[in-house]
Amino acid sequence: MDLVHTLPRISRQSAVPMQTNALTRIDIALFNGFALPTVAAIIEIFQKANSLVAAQRSGSARYDVSLLSAAGGRIASSSSVFVWTDDVQSHRGTNQTHLLFIAGGAGVQQACRDERLSNWLRRRHPFSEIVHPIAEGLLLLQAAGLPSRYCPLLYGGNEAHGLYPAKSLTEAPGAVSTALRIVEEDLGADLAQQVAESIAPQPNTPFTSSVTLNAAPQISEKILASARWLEANVDRPISIDDAAQVAAMSERNFLRRFKSEIGMTPSDYLLRARLNMSCRMLIESRLPVDKIARRCGISSGGQLSKLFRKYLATTPTDYRMRNEVAL
DNA sequence: ATGGATGTCGAATAGAACAG
DNA sequence: CTGTTCTATTCGACATCCAT
Structure with a gap:
């Protein structure tokens, strides 16, 4: 028997966007070594959908995302970033209908032998409208003798309109595609498009790497905070003394300290952040160069041209033409 | 006493603003 | 466009503080 047809539908098969404020529970089961980018993207999609719904309809959050693990507590991603999870046993709403993502990772091998976890999965599976394994997560389902349950409209359905379509009809869709498709079905294509755009990676510019701090664990909290503050205030006429006060x-x-930890002076860092923003705005907008310069904290279009010549041996308009994207 | 972190001072330099 | 002036930034040298 296909259990999915015995369940109360949330919205997966509704033809028009749902207009109520019904809360959909999203559980994401994590194991040590899980792929952080995929899980982060799923969380971001539902959180972004919540904020857009709240902004547009003065409604409440539509998706309630929970991170779960076999024993709860800290779980390490493949990039050694730790996240805090709830214990699957103690997690509330056991018999509520919900959507379940099962993240992969090396820890799945061990989890496959965990009878307590398998029992939990067997109990939850009948109430899960979607059970979407990610990478090794499929092994856990197989070990528990349970089938995957993908988004019906994505898997084998009409994919031409999907925002992130699966690569083929025989291949299971990606978890991110599924999350976006769920939002599209529940809240409409327009809102899903906004969500998709908001999680899309920003274009790389010649200055992207010089203002990216994520992979520098030796940077102290204070210096990191001041660097973030500089990035957040590129559009204002700020001084280095202000940044020092932040730190x-x-x-x-x-x-x-800034130079020894970041590898460049604060003013150089600020300048690169401004040029990075300028490059992005040149690519992503049709604003005149002078306006872009001013919005990036650079005094004028002429000054921006000077900087482009100095650092990129080109001009802003030439840079825009070379990197033009369809708007 | 020693070494590391931090503060003060002053000179050099770069960039912005302005006048001609 | 060029020259001048002013201001901000950077950096070396040295002093001070504090933990060991």
């Missing part, structure tokens, strides 16, 4: 240091000490 709660004297200007001299801030300068010394």
Whole structure:
């Protein structure tokens, strides 16, 4: 018997966007070594959908996302970033209809032998409208003797309109595609499109790497905070002394620490952040160069041209033409 | 006493603003 | 476009503080 047809539908098969504020529960089961980018993208999709719904209809959150693991507590991603999870046994709403994503990772091998986890999965499976394994997550389902249950409209359905269509009819869709398709079905294509755009990676510019701090664990909290503050205020006429105050240091000490930890002076960092933003705006918008310069904290279009010549041996308009994207 | 972190001072330099 | 002036930024040298 196909259990999915015995269940109360949430909205997966509704033809028109759902207009109520019904809450859909999304559970994501994690195991050590799970792929953080995929899980983060799924969370981001549902959170973004919630914020857009709240902004447009003055309604409440539509999706309630929970991170679960066999024993709860800290789970390490493949990139050694830790996330906090709830214990699957103690998690509330056991018999509520919900959607379940099962993340992969090396920890799945061990989880396959965990009888307690298998029993939980067997109990939850009948109430899960979608059971979507990610990578090794499929092994866990197989070990428990349970089938996957993908989004019906994505898997074998009409994929031409999907925002992130599966690669073929015989291949299971990606979890991110499924999450987007769920949002599209529940809230409409327009809102799903906005969500998809908001999670799409920003274009790389010649300055992207010089203002990316994520992979620099040796940077102290204060310096990191001041660097973030500089990035967040590229559009304002800020001084290095202001940044030093954010770091709660004297200007001299801030300068010394910033350069030794980040590898460039604060003013150079600020300039690169401004040029990075300028490059993105040149590619993503049709605004005149002068407006872009001013919105990026650069005094004028002429000054931006000077900087482009100095750092990129080109001009803003030439850079725009070379990197033009369809708008 | 020693070494590391931080603060003060002053000179050099770059960039912005402005006048001609 | 060029020259001048002013201001901000950077950096070296040295002093001070504090933990060991």
